[in-house]
Amino acid sequence: MDIQSLRIFKTVAEHGSISKAAKELNYAQSNITTRMQQLENSLQTVLFYRHNKGITLTAKGELLVTYADKIFRLLDETKQIMRDEEEPQGPLGIGSMETTAAVHLPAFLSSYHSAYPQVDLNLKTGPTSQHIEEVLNYKLDGAFVSGPLSHPDLIVKKVFKEELVLVGNLLLSQFLESERVGNLTLLVLHKGCFYREKFEHWLREEGVRPSKVMEFGSLDALMGCIAAGLGVTLLPLSIVQRYSHLEEVTYYPIPEKFSLVDTLFIYRADTTFSTPLIKFIEMFQEKRSSITS
Numbered sequence: 001m002d003i004q005s006l007r008i009f010k011t012v013a014e015h016g017s018i019s020k021a022a023k024e025l026n027y028a029q030s031n032i033t034t035r036m037q038q039l040e041n042s043l044q045t046v047l048f049y050r051h052n053k054g055i056t057l058t059a060k061g062e063l064l065v066t067y068a069d070k071i072f073r074l075l076d077e078t079k080q081i082m083r084d085e086e087e088p089q090g091p092l093g094i095g096s097m098e099t100t101a102a103v104h105l106p107a108f109l110s111s112y113h114s115a116y117p118q119v120d121l122n123l124k125t126g127p128t129s130q131h132i133e134e135v136l137n138y139k140l141d142g143a144f145v146s147g148p149l150s151h152p153d154l155i156v157k158k159v160f161k162e163e164l165v166l167v168g169n170l171l172l173s174q175f176l177e178s179e180r181v182g183n184l185t186l187l188v189l190h191k192g193c194f195y196r197e198k199f200e201h202w203l204r205e206e207g208v209r210p211s212k213v214m215e216f217g218s219l220d221a222l223m224g225c226i227a228a229g230l231g232v233t234l235l236p237l238s239i240v241q242r243y244s245h246l247e248e249v250t251y252y253p254i255p256e257k258f259s260l261v262d263t264l265f266i267y268r269a270d271t272t273f274s275t276p277l278i279k280f281i282e283m284f285q286e287k288r289s290s291i292t293s
Contacts, residue, residue, distance in 0.1 A: 003075075005039045008032055009047065010068050013061065017054040073138060089118035092276040095131035095143030096123060098189065098219050100263055103238045104160070105144075108287055112280060119276040127192030135266055141277045142267035146194035149264055157265045157281075159288055164195060164259045165251040167240055168232035184210040185231030187222050191215070194261070199234035202258045223249070 012021040012032065022029040040047050047061035057065065096105060101123060113121060124131075124140065131143035136153060149156055186203075188196040203210065214231065216222040219239070226233060227248040240251050253259060265284070267277065 001039060001042050003071075005035050005042075006068050006071065008035050009039055010065065010072075012036060012048075012055065013057055013065050016056070019054075087118055088116045088275040088279050089120075090274065090276060091120045091122065092274070092280060093122045093124065093140045094280070095134060095140045095145075096125055097128060097131075097144060097146065097194070097263075098125040099162075099195070099236055099239050100144045101125050102219060103236070103242055104263075108284060111287070112283055115283065116276065116279060119279075121276075127190045128194040129192035132266065135268060138268070141274065142265060142280070145264050145266055147262040147264045149266065151266075153269055154266045155269050158262050159265050159284070160263050162236040162238065162261050162263055164198060164234050164254060164261060165237050165240060166232060166254050167226055167235050167249060167251045169227055169229045169248040169250060184208065185212045185214060186210045187214050187216060187225055187231040187233045189216055189219070189222065195234050195236070198258055198261065202234070202254060 008021065008025065008027075011025055012018055015021050015024065018032050018036070019029055021027075022032050025032070036048065043060075043064070045060045046058050047064060048055040049058060105123070109121070109123065112119075124134075128145040131140060131145050132149070132151070132154075134140040135143050136151070144159070146162075147156070147158070186199065188199065190196075212231075214225075216225070222233060223239075223243050223246060225231070227246040229248070234254070237251070240249065243249060265281070267273075267281075273281075
């Protein structure tokens with residue numbers, strides 16, 4: 001099996017047709033047919049079902065597509081790493097929870113951009129579950145998520161702890177009283193948000209069933225509605241302090257078993273790290289060390 005045959009196979013698989021693949025690659029159709037037969041002989045398996053409308057991948061063909069993607073990605077990473085660059089450059093995709101991006105990352109990202117202006121840094125905010133999936137599927141180079149987390153394909157580094165507090169503009173110490181439970185409205189961020197899951201878990205243990213759950217797409221909108229008295233939420237204390245200008249907003253501590261959560265930085269264990277990601281990790285670790293020392 002050679003790389004060129006694998007590239008031809010990938011093109012045939014994408015088009016579902018040898019004739020269409022031949023047209024795109026500017027090859028004779030007979031040449032592609034021969035290369036695919038040679039590839040099947042080399043692997044000792046059938047990769048395609050051939051029929052009047054074209055071809056369909058077999059189960060082994062689908063599996064080879066997955067491995068081909070990994071092989072081509074590794075080749076690209078190897079070329080990038082082998083280039084003797086004086087300065088990191090190229091794309092870097094980082095995911096982050098919106099709360100982390102709002103409080104902990106702005107100054108760091110500014111410093112990173114100043115140090116490595118040729119890196120095309122893209123920050124994507126969203127819930128923890130989404131970022132884990134996208135790192136695992138190579139759609140993000142790394143991400144800041146909430147833990148605990150353990151996965152055989154991920155490297156997980158603890159970067160700091162957050163203290164979660166109950167937030168609202170009412171007398172929160174009384175919100176679990178029976179006569180008020182029926183009127184409780186939960187204000188939460190997207191599904192997959194770790195803090196939302198923590199909130200719902202805590203309330204279930206307390207035997208509290210909120211009358212309504214309202215979902216928000218942005219932190220600003222959620223905090224504005226908290227200030228207006230629409231309901232309550234669970235957020236890191238660092239976020240509440242950032243919105244200290246909202247005088248109507250108050251907060252109360254919650255049981256410690258629910259209040260302390262780790263913020264983690266994750267990236268794939270099987271990736272050949274790009275220079276931009278290496279520098280990102282090194283620089284962030286230096287920043288955290290200078291703060292905690």
